[in-house]
Amino acid sequence: MAQWNVLIERLSAAESPVRLSWDELESLVGALPPSASKHRTWWSGDRPHVNAWRSAGFTLGELRLGETVTFIPGVEDENIRPALEVPGGLDPQSATERATDTVGVDLVLVTCVKSKLEVPAAAKDLYISPLFTRQRAYAEAGGVPWFILSAEHGLVAPDDWLAPYERYLPDTPSSYRAAWGRWVVERLDLLAGPLSGKVVELHAGSTYVDAVSEHLVAKGAGVRTPLKGLSMGQRLAWYNAQATDPGVTEDSGIDPGPDVVHADTAAFVAGLLDEGWAMSPVEFLAADPKDWKSPGLYSWWVDADGACDLTTGLGQTIAPGLIYAGLAGATRWPSGKRSTNTLWSRIAGMHLGGNHEFSTFRRTLGSVLAHASGDATIDEAALTAWMRRHLRVVVVASTDPDTLGRLEGEVLATIDPPLNLQGMNVTPIRARLKELRRNHR
Incomplete structure (x- = not known):
């Protein structure tokens, strides 16, 4: 059983981010359970170990499961409590807080999706899943530059013209992902940089986030991952909570009738059909x-x-x-x-x-x-x-x-x-x- 007192003492004495290797962390707190190296959800939520580093005034920064953990001084960087709920489970009281948390973001990067048109189109129109339509609506409403993370094409501007393709980043070799992440960040620095001092918000799965985060930090950028650890249904619910009319977006294909269960149906359908989860x-x-x-x-x-x-x-x-x-x-x-x-x-x-x-x-x-x-x-x-x-x-x-x-x-x-x-x-x-x-x- 891990003991967190030693870590609390170390963090309390620090004024800058503390990065620990997995061995260093276990030397401080003791052996971690297997789930700590397999599941990101272990590092979030209302758990004793999470509350331990929060009590020292730190939040979780970059996490590489089984490799390194970075603790960052300051308030919690998540925009949503990582509870395991979907439509109807988001705390209405925190909606305003989440909205104000978007202040200070300079760039938004969203993930590509499997569902695409069958003909070439502008990237913002090529991807057609419920997740992407909500990502796009959120990014466009933020009023800051946004780009798409494409497993095939790297960093893509919304108006870039693309043909349909089939490539899924988690299925690629680690060497490809490493080169892909470096390529994405270098292109972002070229198109929207310099990145030093800017805050980049990532809306993507862990494979995409892990591939680019280290390179963004090396460029001096801050990284935010408001949807980290959330399932597909939870992500859709989070976007619904940001929308003026939750659950109904212009291109969602949802019947905007009086029965609110339609919005829940679309979110659950999208989640249950996403084999990536x-x-x-x-x-x-x-x-x-x-x-x-x-x-x-x-x-x-x-x-x-x-x-x-x-x-x-x-x-x-x-x-x-x-x-x-x-x-x-x-x-x-x-x-x-x-x-x-x-x-x-x-x-x-x-x-x-x-x-x-x-x-x-x-x-x-x-x-x-x-x-x-x-x-x-x-x-x-x-x-x-x-x-x-x-x-x-x-x-x-x-x-x-x-x-x-x-x-x-x-x-x-x-x-x-x-x-x-x-x-x-x-x-x-x-x-x-x-x-x-x-x-x-």
């Missing part, structure tokens, strides 16, 4: 359970080999990708009784560690795989092992269990996972799946 079962189980002890929705994804296994068992083609989505913790109606289920108990306890009798998803998979192998019964251990090899899960939390059941229905109608049955349109896959499931009631 998917975790393997091992990664999910390695997380702090407290991070996911809340209601919410989740989506399960299968790899190519797993899709082949399901195709064999069903006799119907299952493509790699999204196969199932569900919820945890929704209020039961019409009784109004609150559920004690959480995302953690549903995924870790019922899906990955349970019995098919208590998990619709396990029963579905088990029925298909048992038929594929010619077995009369579902082998629970083999099923769990198969899930760990071939599946990944995207998790989006919520703080509104009362509307979660209705929200799930709208989300499922939009994303239409092939292995969901209840309330879904009949398809050959679902018809065959029902037949196989009858053998394992």
Whole structure:
């Protein structure tokens, strides 16, 4: 168990940023848990160790998991509390504070996204996902120069003309990412520099942020990451909170009708469909359970080999990708009784560690795989092992269990996972799946 008193004493005596290697930090506080080197969420939120360095008047600066940690004197640099909530979970009282926190930003960099037009266009119009439309609206409303971080083209101005492309920075070699980050910052210094003394706000995933942060700091720039550690759904909710009309932007494609749940639906759909946020079962189980002890929705994804296994068992083609989505913790109606289920108990306890009798998803998979192998019964251990090899899960939390059941229905109608049955349109896959499931009631 780490002890933070020595670190507090060191920080209290410092008047400038304190950068520690991982070994140096552990020599001060003791051994850190494995989650500290794997998950950025461990370094945020209302946690004893986070409150320790805050009590010394420091906030977390640059973080390289398992390598270095930098503590910076001054107020918290986050613009949003890193709680695990999405639409409805942002503290309304802090909305004004977040708005005033944008004062002093000189440049805004936003991330590219996978969803693009099929024809060349100005970069600001090429990317078409709900995340990008919100990023763009936020950047344009700030009144400062903004650029797009493109895995293919480096730093891109909004009006630069681009053709569609397919490149995802986390899939590139470390040598490419290192050169890419240096190239981006040098170009930014050329186009909008000099960077010394300027504050650059980054709206991107950790791979993009890590690639450019060190080079920005070397140029004398300050770096802000207001969305650090947030899931896709949380990011969309954060942008909604900044907008004049939360949840509805000009290009979002959301029906601006009177029912506010439409904005939540769009945010959850975008989150559940973003495979970039998917975790393997091992990664999910390695997380702090407290991070996911809340209601919410989740989506399960299968790899190519797993899709082949399901195709064999069903006799119907299952493509790699999204196969199932569900919820945890929704209020039961019409009784109004609150559920004690959480995302953690549903995924870790019922899906990955349970019995098919208590998990619709396990029963579905088990029925298909048992038929594929010619077995009369579902082998629970083999099923769990198969899930760990071939599946990944995207998790989006919520703080509104009362509307979660209705929200799930709208989300499922939009994303239409092939292995969901209840309330879904009949398809050959679902018809065959029902037949196989009858053998394992």
